[in-house]
Amino acid sequence: MAQTAADNWNESSFFESVEAKFEEKVPDFSKTLNIAIIGRVSAGKSSLINALLKRSRKKALAEVGAESGVTTNLKVLRLDERVRLIDSPGLDDVRSENSDVTREFLKRIDVGILVVSGSSDASQKKYLVDLQEHCDSVFIVLNKIDDYDRFARPNGDNPALEKVVDQWKQDLQIQKIYPVCAFGYDQDLPPDIPLDIRGVYGLREDIENFLASKGKDLLLARHMGDKESYAKSIIAAALVAVTGEAFLPGSAAFITATQVAAIASLYYLYTGEILSPKAAIAILPTFIAESARGNLFLWVQSFLPPNGITNLAAAGIAMSITLAMLTTVKFVLASGAKLQEEELLKSKFQYFRKKAENSVKNLALSEWNDREAWKGMIDAINQ
Incomplete structure (x- = not known):
């Protein structure tokens, strides 16, 4: 039958x-995710973190203030028991803090983000090299591109910004840099001033694609x-x-x-x-x-x-x-x-x-x- x-x-x-x-x-989901956001004081790291995580001003994660130097020391943002973001001027600051958290963090950094702003500065190369030696993937961000808005032409071209981008690429010896704006997270701003977020989508997408290749994209996505x-x-x-x-x-x-x-x-x-x-x-x-x-x-x-x-x-x-x-x-x-x-x-x-x-x-x-x-x-x- x-x-x-x-x-x-x-x-x-x-x-x-x-x-x-x-x-x-x-x-x-038991994996860990470590992200280092490195850059000088007032480079806009805190604002960038908020923009990357799709935060509103009211639900901002990282403190942003009107005065330069609000984030003057190492800041460890523990998003949960498996995900950490470290906001610091450089990895040397992470090393000098020398806690159990930072020692463990330095053993495996998945993503390093070097945040620069303003005119190109070849001395930033040492921070990039340090990140490249310790991170699985590194992204370089030129923040505060709104500073160049006054140079924009009616057709949308901005030769001043293009020149700065090219200078940073030359001095850092890199092929790609992400020009971004993450303005508006300062809690002292009038509430009617909207966030000005530009260029962050492409940066976020590339970071997500890298994390997806490691099976870690949802670890970060859940904090968006x-x-x-x-x-x-x-x-x-x-x-x-x-x-x-x-x-x-x-x-x-x-x-x-x-x-x-x-x-x-x-x-x-x-x-x-x-x-x-x-x-x-x-x-x-x-x-x-x-x-x-x-x-x-x-x-x-x-x-x-x-x-x-x-x-x-x-x-x-x-x-x-x-x-x-x-x-x-x-x-x-x-x-x-x-x-x-x-x-x-x-x-x-x-x-x-x-x-x-x-x-x-x-x-x-x-x-x-x-x-x-x-x-x-x-x-x-x-x-």
Whole structure:
């Protein structure tokens, strides 16, 4: 007698397989992240830190004052038990402080940021060399480019700024420098003066890409004033993954592991706490009960030989369920609610499921592996 999908089902072995695949997919949140922001007093390091972390003036992390020299000594910003930022004139100041924290910090610095401002100064080269010897990656920032705004031409060109940038590149012997402005964090400024943030996006993006290559991007992302873009990236990556996994033999375990890993990543992003695979899997029954037909089809199909038609159908179902599920998780966590609030999960999942199904139907095949297209869809179903 031919075996059916039900004959192959073993709940214990299925979830053991999911947990094993989960461990391969979920980031290692136990890692540490050390960032050194080095630069002379009044180079604008504190303002840059706030701009990098997408902070508003009211929720500024690093103190900024009107007088030069507010940050005159070493400042250790412990964002949590695994993430540290050190704001200092130079690594020699870190060494001379010689505490357990700074000694441990110097053993492994992931990112070094040299902040300069004003006219080029070749003496800054020694600070750059020191950073390059101790950091996995170094970024050089020319801050306070608003000082050159008065030289800007009507067409947008600014030869004075371009000249200063070229001089810094020559004196520091570097190929790339990030011209930025991070003005407006001074608490003494009138409240109606807006923040002037320029050039920080590109710097932040390159730092994030480097940290992502080390599996450490979420360690910093969770401290951002705005987490929305990172949440969308997590969901979009999961959607691209399940699209391909729907075509694999035994696809149900792969898809479930991807969903669970994304839930754990979103949970860490919004709470800073690590969600175990068992705890993440325990959330799934709420969604499964609300999408029983779709999940049954995915489960049965995953035991069948590859078939183009059923695989395409499975991919569509996997995408809509995953999109609705993870958007629900994001909504709940962003609102400060708990994932254990079952009725809230059910109601929001039902709401997002209908929107997700309609949106996925209109998605072109060429967009299935396009993360930016998925991010646009996430925005659309949140409206």
